[in-house]
Amino acid sequence: MSQIKPRVFKxxxxxxxxxxxxxxxxxxxxxxxxxxxxxxxxxxxxxxxLDVLAGKxxxxxxxxxxxxxxxxxxxxxxxxxxxxxxxxxxxxAMNPDLTLPFKRYQIQPVWRADRPQPHQGxxxxxxxxxxxxVGSKSMLIDAEMVAIAYEVLKTLGFTxxxxxxNNRKILNGITQYAGLEASMTQEVxxxxxxxxxxxxxxxxxxxxxxxxxxxxxxxxGNLLNKNLTLDNLSEALPDNALAQEGIAEIxxxxxxxxxxxxxxxxxxxxxxxxxxxxxxTGPIFETKLSDQPHMxxxxxxxxxxxxxxxxxxxxxPAVGTTLGLDRIFTxxxxxxxxxxxxxxxKVLVAVFSKEEMKNSLQLASQLRAFDIATEIFPEPxxxxxxxxxxxxxxxxxxxxxxxxxxEENKLTIKDLRTGKQKLMNIEEAVKVILGNLTLEx
Numbered sequence: 438m439s440q441i442k443p444r445v446f447k448x449x450x451x452x453x454x455x456x457x458x459x460x461x462x463x464x465x466x467x468x469x470x471x472x473x474x475x476x477x478x479x480x481x482x483x484x485x486x487l488d489v490l491a492g493k494x495x496x497x498x499x500x501x502x503x504x505x506x507x508x509x510x511x512x513x514x515x516x517x518x519x520x521x522x523x524x525x526x527x528x529x530a531m532n533p534d535l536t537l538p539f540k541r542y543q544i545q546p547v548w549r550a551d552r553p554q555p556h557q558g559x560x561x562x563x564x565x566x567x568x569x570x571v572g573s574k575s576m577l578i579d580a581e582m583v584a585i586a587y588e589v590l591k592t593l594g595f596t597x598x599x600x601x602x603n604n605r606k607i608l609n610g611i612t613q614y615a616g617l618e619a620s621m622t623q624e625v626x627x628x629x630x631x632x633x634x635x636x637x638x639x640x641x642x643x644x645x646x647x648x649x650x651x652x653x654x655x656x657x658g659n660l661l662n663k664n665l666t667l668d669n670l671s672e673a674l675p676d677n678a679l680a681q682e683g684i685a686e687i688x689x690x691x692x693x694x695x696x697x698x699x700x701x702x703x704x705x706x707x708x709x710x711x712x713x714x715x716x717x718t719g720p721i722f723e724t725k726l727s728d729q730p731h732m733x734x735x736x737x738x739x740x741x742x743x744x745x746x747x748x749x750x751x752x753x754p755a756v757g758t759t760l761g762l763d764r765i766f767t768x769x770x771x772x773x774x775x776x777x778x779x780x781x782x783k784v785l786v787a788v789f790s791k792e793e794m795k796n797s798l799q800l801a802s803q804l805r806a807f808d809i810a811t812e813i814f815p816e817p818x819x820x821x822x823x824x825x826x827x828x829x830x831x832x833x834x835x836x837x838x839x840x841x842x843x844e845e846n847k848l849t850i851k852d853l854r855t856g857k858q859k860l861m862n863i864e865e866a867v868k869v870i871l872g873n874l875t876l877e878x
Contacts, residue, residue: 448553448561455779460766463546463593467566467760470589471542474581476568479541481524484685486516487669493744494521495623501549503561517548521567522716522741522757529571529755530748537572544762557733558767567738569757571745578684579720579740580693582758585726586736587699591758594774597727598735601707601802604687605717605739608874610680611660615653623715629661632710660708667706683719690720712737716744722758732768736760777831783870784834784850785827786813787820796843800836800863807867810835829851834870852876 445451452460461576468478491503503517507596518524521543529535544566553560564790568585570578583600589597608629612622624647635643637658644654660673667684669826674680687706704722712721719740726732738758769775786801788794797813804811812832814823820837827835837849842860850866851858861869869876 438622446733448551448562448876450560450562455767455777459769459775460762460782463749463762463769464564464566466592467544467589467825468542470585470592471568474540474568474585476540476542476570479528479543480545481518481521481528481543483546484515485518485524485527486512487516490513490516490519490523490528493535493747494519495627495714497627498714503548503550507611515844518545519549520547521545521565521727521759522569523744525567525569526741526745526755526789527748529745529753532674533749535571538570538578539572542566542568555767557731557762559733560763564762566760566762567757568760569755571753571755574742574754576689576720577693579686579722579756580697582756583690583694583704583722583739584697584699586722586758586760587703588598590724590735590765591703593765593769595726595735595768598729599701600722600723600724600736601710601711602687602704602720602722603691603707603712604683605712606683606686606719607609607680608711608736610674610677610683611657613679614660614674614677615656616650621649625657629709632661632709652718653710665708670708686720712739716719717742719756726768729768729771732771733764733769734761735764744779779829779831782812782830782832783808783873784809784811785823786811787823787838788817788837788838789820790817792842792851793817793838793840797838800838800848803863804836804867804870807871808836810872815851824851824853833873836866850876858862 443476467641484505487504491499498519502519505515505517507515508829525541525543529539544564546562547565547683548562549804551559551561568582583602586600608665609619609622612619612625628643631640631643641654641658644657660670665673667687671681671684695701710721710723712723719742721739722737723734724736725734738759740756740758743752744756784804785802786797788797794817801811801813814826833852833854835851835853838850847860847862848866849858849860850869853876855876859876868874
């Protein structure tokens with residue numbers, strides 16, 4: 438049989454324990470915060486019918502859907518998740534008896550036929566950690582999305598992020614102000630959304646290439662080329678009902694954020710934020726790192742009151758946001774926020790001989806009963822070899838149970854970080870290990 442070269446598909450990755458332990462900790466933080474706000478877990482299939490996914494994201498994003506070579510050209514053609522929002526909308530439509538408002542979180546991989554950019558945390562297979570709420574138009578729900586993103590990032594140790602907030606109604610109103618048809622809103626948004634990577638001059642060139650009227654481009658430039666506050670924008674568009682509605686929603690959202698205790702230095706109104714997906718209808722939000730401009734958004738989402746209606750035939754208010762596990766993990770790596778770790782094991786129980794194996798097994802069981810992650814060396818061997826194994830894995834303690842310890846009903850705990858050891862009873866050992874205490878002379 439010919440040998441196959443082992444390789445990973447471009448844009449996908451393997452994760453060893455030293456990465457997975459950190460990723461698990463990040464998702465553990467997320468789950469804890471999600472549950473604090475009343476969100477419950479769900480899961481949807483990785484595979485969806487193509488017609489369920491296609492036509493929901495916009496022309497640019499639709500091209501990135503991973504279509505499967507399965508019944509191509511038929512109504513049964515399938516594709517992999519592009520995101521978790523559209524499958525969630527499909528799930529809501531198929532479960533009309535859900536208690537509203539329905540608040541869910543979902544942590545699963547998604548796939549996009551995109552150009553991988555690892556330094557920016559962009560991959561073809563990556564995890565999204567989503568929260569969504571269906572059945573309420575209250576801006577309090579939108580504010581909770583921002584508050585959750587804020588709390589997760591602060592808990593993980595980020596200090597230099599900013600959550601940018603805008604409203605699609607404002608952008609729709611600006612389209613009207615520029616003298617453009619409502620059908621042009623998505624094109625306007627796609628160009629505006631690039632302002633975090635391009636200058637206004639570059640965006641202006643793009644609008645010219647798209648054959649936007651000169652008068653419209655000039656009006657857009659008058660607004661977007663300035664750092665307008667909500668008050669400034671309200672004064673600039675006094676007769677635009679749609680923009681004024683969006684401004685009022687943002688003000689209400691900001692009021693809720695203040696009451697929720699979200700520090701105002703971590704969020705701001707940003708007129709250039711557009712979010713490229715077509716299904717947004719109200720407030721939109723996105724988190725950027727101030728000291729890592731090359732990194733994409735860590736979190737992003739918004740209100741999508743019409744998406745579920747594409748499956749049910751009637752509008753249902755909904756809002757959600759995603760926290761990008763891979764972007765967050767990549768950013769923490771680059772910012773040296775992750776302490777080296779290779780294992781979750783706290784103690785290795787040494788084995789001297791076959792005769793003493795029984796006692797070592799009993800000790801391991803005792804330690805595990807105290808919820809201490811414990812390994813036992815699988816076979817009798819030289820103590821030096823067992824020390825080397827524990828040291829390479831980064832296990833902080835070894836439990837040594839020789840004939841003397843057995844006779845005295847005690848054990849010796851060796852701290853591999855300091856090289857010191859001490860004879861003690863099981864209760865003392867548990868206190869040292871659980872407390873991660875350092876043994877000294």
